[in-house]
Amino acid sequence: MFKKSMIAATVLSLVSISSLVSAQEVLDLSVVSSGAGALVKVTRENQPVVGAVVTANSNKVEGVTDRNGQVYISIRDVEAKPVLFNVTDDEGNSATATQFITKNHR
Numbered sequence: 001m002f003k004k005s006m007i008a009a010t011v012l013s014l015v016s017i018s019s020l021v022s023a024q025e026v027l028d029l030s031v032v033s034s035g036a037g038a039l040v041k042v043t044r045e046n047q048p049v050v051g052a053v054v055t056a057n058s059n060k061v062e063g064v065t066d067r068n069g070q071v072y073i074s075i076r077d078v079e080a081k082p083v084l085f086n087v088t089d090d091e092g093n094s095a096t097a098t099q100f101i102t103k104n105h106r
Helices: 002-023
Strands: 028-033 037-044 053-056 061-064 070-074 080-088 094-102
Touching: 028 080, 028 094, 037 053, 037 080, 037 094, 053 070, 061 070
Parallel strands: none
Antiparallel strands: 028 037, 037 070, 053 061, 053 080, 080 094
């Protein structure tokens, strides 16, 4: 009897965990190099994500997406290098992307 109860509890726990994992929504992250920075656009199911926090280079630079799901992140002291962008929405969903950034010299 105890063994059956343990199996039932384990199965119920696994079902609960899989439901929680499938409930998280996927964020889409688009990064376009522009000057000495990048225009970052965050969407979920083709809709802009407002208020998502976007960070670059391990949280040294950050911004928050506007009503269009966009934010421009200025990267200082960049000659030419790949930059890692991270985004997290208010529900804790996250995504990452890497973009090569080059500084425009005028």
